[in-house]
Amino acid sequence: MARLLEVLARRWLAAGGWVSRIGYPATARYIRRLWGFEVPLSRAPSPMGPGDEALVVRLKYRLVDARMRRGEFRWSAEDWEVGLLTRVE
Numbered sequence: 001m002a003r004l005l006e007v008l009a010r011r012w013l014a015a016g017g018w019v020s021r022i023g024y025p026a027t028a029r030y031i032r033r034l035w036g037f038e039v040p041l042s043r044a045p046s047p048m049g050p051g052d053e054a055l056v057v058r059l060k061y062r063l064v065d066a067r068m069r070r071g072e073f074r075w076s077a078e079d080w081e082v083g084l085l086t087r088v089e
Helices: 003-015 025-035
Strands: 053-059 080-086
Touching: 003 025, 003 053, 003 080, 025 053
Parallel strands: none
Antiparallel strands: 053 080
């Protein structure tokens, strides 16, 4: 991950005011390991209005191996996509 994005994501998380919509424990563990933030699990809908922001953290592929779903698999940074999203309209 680009250093600038890592800094922006950490700053965005530290600012607070966000609501978790992380549905997978592996994603929550990755965020905790990368940025040191505990992220609660939630599968609630994620409606966004104009001006709303989101930190998007997702695997680049589907979890097909049961070891992956249980968190027994080690991912590398190349397995993840991270982005800052702002709804404009």
